[in-house]
Amino acid sequence: MEALTRNSRKSLTGFVTNRSGDKTIKVTYSYKVPHPLYKKEIRRKTVVHAHDEKNECGLGDKVEIMETRPLSKLKRWRVTQVIEVAPKLGDE
Numbered sequence: 001m002e003a004l005t006r007n008s009r010k011s012l013t014g015f016v017t018n019r020s021g022d023k024t025i026k027v028t029y030s031y032k033v034p035h036p037l038y039k040k041e042i043r044r045k046t047v048v049h050a051h052d053e054k055n056e057c058g059l060g061d062k063v064e065i066m067e068t069r070p071l072s073k074l075k076r077w078r079v080t081q082v083i084e085v086a087p088k089l090g091d092e
Contacts, residue, residue, distance in 0.1 A: 010067040025052045050077040060086030
């Protein structure tokens with residue numbers, strides 16, 4: 001019998017903008033799209049809910065998230081790694 005191969009999953013990089021509950025964060029990622037008429041690049045952003053199993057992410061952290069099965073009503077992503085930790089207030 002053949003080994004089943006898993007479909008490739010989407011990965012995104014964004015910033016933590018909110019800790020909305022236990023093991024849940026909101027991640028904002030930005031992208032650019034051309035204006036339909038004027039063709040100028042416009043900045044857009046999307047906010048997604050992600051699962052943070054270890055509660056290790058803080059506000060402002062840069063994280064990588066990966067698409068996963070539905071975990072709750074809004075959570076469809078999970079944190080794969082914390083890329084950069086944001087400096088805390090007072091630390092300089």
